[in-house]
Amino acid sequence: MNVINPAGWRPAMGENVPGTPVQTFTGNRALQLEEALLFELGSADRSGVDFPATDTLDLAGLGPMARSDIPDLPGLSEPETVRHYTRLSRQNYAIDLGLFPLGSCTMKHNPRLDEKVARMPGFADVHPLQPVQTVQGALGVINELAQWLIELTGMHGVAMSPKAGAHGELCGLLCIRAALEAKGDPRDVILVPESAHGTNPATAAFAGFKVENIPATDEGRVDTAALIARLGPDVAGVMITNPNTCGLFERDLKVIADAVHAAGGYVYCDGANFNAIVGRVRPGDLGVDAMHINLHKTFSTPHGGGGPGSGPVVLSEALAPFGPLPFTARQADGSIRLIEEEQAHEDHPQAFGRMCAFHGQMGMFTRALAYILSHGADGLRQVSGDAVLNANYVLRSLDDVLDAPFGNAGHCMHEALFSDDGFAEGFSTLDLAKGLIDEGYHPMTVYFPLVVHGAMLVEPTETESKAGIDQFIGAMRSLAQRARAGDELLKSAPHLAPRRRLDETLAARRPRLVYREG
Ligand SMILES: Cc1ncc(COP(=O)(O)O)c(C=O)c1O
Incomplete structure (x- = not known):
């Protein structure tokens, strides 16, 4: 059915629901509204704001940059604009609408308390180039969250700046490469079991390593014997996802880590699924050298629309010296110091560089710390x-x-x-x-x-x-x-x-x- 209607709606695109003869004029199904594009809805004679008449403006300063024609932009009143985006949002599924069963992606409820804290002006309006003495509170949040992550994972240090899980993987592998280079060790193979997440082999290849596959057992876990048999002087490390992508705990991780260390390699653990073990298992006790934590999966920061994520990487004593800049340190007088290039020269000379321009995802840090503090260690164990x-x-x-x-x-x-x-x-x-x-x-x-x-x-x-x-x-x-x-x-x-x-x-x-x- 093709309908031209005076309101400028597009004709119905959907089909009738099988078993019902109803075809509506608008294409809507009860409260499920059809939505045209802004360009189809708008017209040049409508606007949500009042502009001054052009003849009262002094455009001379614009010279040849002054427009001679009216831009072809949709004109809409404020309510029309609000309704357009509200209707579009209703065509989306959201964690606030119902259960979101996506495995591996962990779409969990984002507590409103955390949202409220992240919107406090002192956190929301902070700028990464502000002088350190004016952002002591924000640096305190980063530092306290870092301490919690180290404590919960039993590790030695943490790089807070990686912006997502896969970015964290890259950070961990760059630490491994820097550690090998510092020893003059040319190892260049990373072993990745079939039960690992798909980003793991991609990251290893991106970081310049050769990637070798290790099979899974019939029960969905890494084939430990095959992995140990492959260890040798060319193996830089392994990347194991734990819990793995089959939703199972890799029970042999400690055995594997001991064997990898004995053979001179490092253990990267994909800790994106840490939400299944937080408060119960400390990866540091299992011999892990580097592990990213998806704050947007474990500590309940928003995960929709492709981001923003946050993937801090916890590091073992062996790898911590190579972690990227910047990082925070509390000083004797209680203030927080931000260690950047200049200071790192003496304190952290082996840092491999930076993962990004600034300190990481401040909004995610604030939410994650609010989540952790509102649960406490016992609450996280219950999570x-x-x-x-x-x-x-x-x-x-x-x-x-x-x-x-x-x-x-x-x-x-x-x-x-x-x-x-x-x-x-x-x-x-x-x-x-x-x-x-x-x-x-x-x-x-x-x-x-x-x-x-x-x-x-x-x-x-x-x-x-x-x-x-x-x-x-x-x-x-x-x-x-x-x-x-x-x-x-x-x-x-x-x-x-x-x-x-x-x-x-x-x-x-x-x-x-x-x-x-x-
Ligand atoms: C096990 C695992 N590793 C890594 C990632 C990559 O994380 P990101 O999408 O934040 O880069 C994911 C994503 O959900 C994951 O589930």
Whole structure:
């Protein structure tokens, strides 16, 4: 149906909901509003602000830079602008709307207390180039958070500036390289088990190392014997994700670390999943030399829209001298010193350089410290306990209708892993994920980790109530049964979202990024 309507709305793009004859004039579905582009909504004779008449302005100073024509920008009143963005925001799924089951990404509730603290003007308006004596409070936050991270991980030092998990991996590997160079040791191979996160081999290659794969065992953990057999004078280190991408704890980490150290290498641990073990295991006690912590996963800083993340890297005694600048140190008189290049000359001469221009993600530091202080050490221990309990509840509530490939490997950690084994011929993980949209949820992580066919990785996090998880489990059970029974309607899901199933390959390969009229 093609409708031209006086309000300038685009005609309906969606299709009718199967089984209902309703096609609305606007294209809206009840309160699910269709939304045109700003350029389609706006017109040159509307504006949200009053500009002075141009003939009262002295434009002479602009010379040839003065415009001779009116820019082709959409004109909208303030309410029209607010409504446009509010409608768009309602087409988004958010952690504040419902359970967000993305495994590996850990979308957890962001406490409003932390948001309030981060918005306090003393933190929110601080500038990285302010004189050190005027930002003692902000430096105090960075320093105190650093101490907590060192304490919770049992490590020796921490580099606070990396801006995300993968950036932290790069920082850790650059520390390893600097340590090797300081010894004149030419090792250049990094071993990465199949159970590690995908960013690990990418980071090792980016840092200039040769990457070698180590297989996983049938129970989803690193093959310790194969890893130890590969150690030798060319191996600079290993990168192990713990808990790993199958949602399992790598129980042999200490044995592996001892063997790697004996062979002259270093141990990098991807600690992005620290939320499953915080308060229970200290990676420093397991022989880890460097580990990033995703503040945006463990310490509940916002994770949406691609950032901003924050990935501080804790370092062992062996690697701490090589950590990047800048860093903070509390002095005898209680003030905080910011160690930059000039001071590092004498105090920290082996620093490999900087990861970024300034000190890191101040907003994330403030939120993370507020989260830590509001929980305390006991509260953080409960966080990991509840996260693991919730994931195991999901795993055991679904393993009779969904294949759990490592279900016999003991408890899972913070995320439950399923495969598409048992679905009717022609039905896939994608069908179940799209069906979840109709049920009102964002889909879980799909087709990752790669070691499992049609993988579905579900992470409920610690803040969901039993009632909320039960509702999600109910939706998953229904969808799994439909996929097993071959319900054809599932293959064309979603039916109730603003858009039907999109061609994801075309969307990725030929995205339409430029607005063209008509
Ligand atoms: C295990 C693991 N390692 C590394 C990363 C990369 O972190 P980031 O996306 O902050 O770069 C992630 C991301 O979620 C992860 O789950």
